[in-house]
Amino acid sequence: MEEDAVQRIGIIGVGEIGRAIVTGLCDRSDGRDGSDGRDGSDEAPEVFLSPRGAATAAELAERFESVRVCAGNQEVVDRSELVIIAVRRQDRHEALAGLRVDDDKLVVNVMAGVGIDELRRTLATDAALVRAIPLPTVRERRSLTVTYPSHPAADSLFEHLGGVLPAEDEAAFNAFSALTGTLTTHYAYLATLTSWAVGHGIASDDAESYVRSLFQGVGRSLGDRTRSLHRLAADHETPNGNNERIRTSWFTPATSEALGKALDDLLGGLEGPRDSGQG
Numbered sequence: 001m002e003e004d005a006v007q008r009i010g011i012i013g014v015g016e017i018g019r020a021i022v023t024g025l026c027d028r029s030d031g032r033d034g035s036d037g038r039d040g041s042d043e044a045p046e047v048f049l050s051p052r053g054a055a056t057a058a059e060l061a062e063r064f065e066s067v068r069v070c071a072g073n074q075e076v077v078d079r080s081e082l083v084i085i086a087v088r089r090q091d092r093h094e095a096l097a098g099l100r101v102d103d104d105k106l107v108v109n110v111m112a113g114v115g116i117d118e119l120r121r122t123l124a125t126d127a128a129l130v131r132a133i134p135l136p137t138v139r140e141r142r143s144l145t146v147t148y149p150s151h152p153a154a155d156s157l158f159e160h161l162g163g164v165l166p167a168e169d170e171a172a173f174n175a176f177s178a179l180t181g182t183l184t185t186h187y188a189y190l191a192t193l194t195s196w197a198v199g200h201g202i203a204s205d206d207a208e209s210y211v212r213s214l215f216q217g218v219g220r221s222l223g224d225r226t227r228s229l230h231r232l233a234a235d236h237e238t239p240n241g242n243n244e245r246i247r248t249s250w251f252t253p254a255t256s257e258a259l260g261k262a263l264d265d266l267l268g269g270l271e272g273p274r275d276s277g278q279g
Helices: 016-026 054-063 073-079 089-096 116-123 136-140 152-160 170-199 204-221 229-235 242-250 253-271
Strands: 008-012 046-049 067-069 082-085 106-109 128-133 145-148 164-166
Touching: 008 016, 008 073, 016 046, 016 054, 016 136, 046 054, 046 073, 054 067, 082 089, 082 152, 089 116, 106 116, 106 152, 116 128, 128 152, 128 170, 145 152, 145 170, 152 164, 170 204, 170 253
Parallel strands: 008 046, 008 082, 046 067, 082 106, 106 128, 145 164
Antiparallel strands: 128 145
C-alpha cells in the first residue's frame, strides 16, 4: 500500500472520535480549499461506516457525498484499504467477533488500552496494525495524533488531520495515552474558577465568558514554540505577583507529586491486561 494510495477508509464505531475523523477527512467548508464540502472533490476519500451509531452514521452519509453506511462491520472491512477501529474498549469483543481481515489491509486502532498484541489475537490476522490517539480536534484538522508503530499510510492520514507524532515504542505510546486522561480535569478546573467567581457576586454568564477568554489566550500562547512551557510560565509571572502567589500556594510540590502518582496509576492500567473488557 503506497502512502498516497489510501482512497477507501472504513470506520467501525461511529462515536465522537469516528464522527470527528469523518468530518476532518470530508469537510471542505472551512475555506481552506474554497469548496462547500459537497462538490465531489477527489481530495475526500471514500469512507465506509459501520451501522453502529446508526443515527450518527446516517447523518454523516447525508452530509458528505463520499460517505456510505454499510450493512455490517465485515462489509466495512471488505470495501476498505485502511480500517479504523473506534469502538469503546468494552464493546470490542462484540464488535470484532468473527471479523475477517485480510493480510493486505491496514488496521488503525484508536481504542485506549488495547495493545497491538491483544488486537492481533482478537482479529487473528497478519495485517499491519497501528495504534493512534486522535483527539476530537481532528474534525478541524488541528490534532497532533500520536501513532505506533509508524506506518506511511497511517501517518499520512493523520498528517492531513493536523499532524502526526510517531512514538518510539508502545511504552511511549501508552505514556502519551495517559496524558490524554488529564483533559477533563482541565475543564473541571476552569469550571471551578467560574463557580468561585459566581460565589463572589459575578453573573454566571459573565464569569464563564471571562474564564473562557482568559484561557483561550493561554491556548494561543502555546503556539509559540520558541519558548518552553517552563519559560511561558515564568514569563507570565512577576515576583510576589498574583500568578506566583496562586501557583506557589496551591500547585505545591505535594500537588505535583499527587498528579504524577495519578498518571502513574493510569499508565499502569493502560499497560496491564485488558481481556476482561472492563473500561
